[in-house]
Structures are given as C-alpha cells and as structure tokens.
Amino acid sequence: MKKSITLFLFLAIISLVNSQSSISEKQKASIQKASIQKDTLKKGKSTIELEENKIDSLITSLGKFKIYKKEAHASYYADKFNGRKTASGRKFDNNKYTAAHKKLPFGTKVKVTNEKNGKSVIVEITDRGPFVKSREIDLSKRAYMDITSNKGSGGMLVTIELLTN
Numbered sequence: 001m002k003k004s005i006t007l008f009l010f011l012a013i014i015s016l017v018n019s020q021s022s023i024s025e026k027q028k029a030s031i032q033k034a035s036i037q038k039d040t041l042k043k044g045k046s047t048i049e050l051e052e053n054k055i056d057s058l059i060t061s062l063g064k065f066k067i068y069k070k071e072a073h074a075s076y077y078a079d080k081f082n083g084r085k086t087a088s089g090r091k092f093d094n095n096k097y098t099a100a101h102k103k104l105p106f107g108t109k110v111k112v113t114n115e116k117n118g119k120s121v122i123v124e125i126t127d128r129g130p131f132v133k134s135r136e137i138d139l140s141k142r143a144y145m146d147i148t149s150n151k152g153s154g155g156m157l158v159t160i161e162l163l164t165n
Contacts, residue, residue, distance in 0.1 A: 065161035072136035076144035100127035
C-alpha cells in the first residue's frame, strides 16, 4: 500500500512539474534524480518511508497548500461514468487521480485529506459536480479508495487544500 502511495505522489510531482512553467531546472533535475532513486529502492519499510518524506519535501518546494474547506463531504464516481466525457472535455478514467468540484477551475490541483485517518491524495479538477447539495467533491474511485478507512462506505469527511505557487 505504501509503495502505491509513494508511486502516486511521485507521479503527482511529475505532473506538477509538467504543468508549472516557473519551476527551475535545478528542481526538475532533483525530481528526475528522485525518479532514478525510486527505481532502485529496496523493499524495506524504512526505505519506502524515507522516499515518501523526500517526495513530500519536493511537493512542498513546488508550492504550498492552502486550506480551502474543512469537514467537506467527499464521495466517488460510479463505475458507469468510466470513459464518458467530463465537463472539461477530457475522458473520465476512474483509475486516475481526478475529481469533480462545483466551482474550482479545471486543472486546479487539490490535496484531499481524510479527516478520520490522515491519509491524503493529490487530484486534479477535471469535471463539475457533485450534483448533490450536501457533497463538496467527487473523487475518482482510485483516489477515494487510497484514502478511505472503510472501502464499503460511499462518503467521508475530508479537508480540501489548494496547491499554490
């Protein structure tokens, strides 16, 4: 599980690097170096935890997170939406780290943290919704399952933070 979270965080960093034109060549080189180190990781628990800390510090160097909303209700997309076009025009994939929000601009990167267990994911806003008044954000199924405490539940309370430069 930690390995998949580490891989996701690494991929999120690469995505941020590609979307941020103000990132220096030194920061890009640092991320590429982390990529090489990731490929040669030993399977020991302490090595993976160390890599997660490295990835967290890289994310922090790319920007900071500003709290947007606490105690927001999050849910996830049903499988029937897989492959359909989103409001941004992109094809929806329940295996990617994306989300729907009523107001945030498309392309906005947000950190969503489960308030019950502290687990978090970084997702990109690619769609509008959810269209239920009490819900704040709809996560892709993959993002939701990575942070939920109860895989059988349909909702959870989260903190939403915006990535700022």
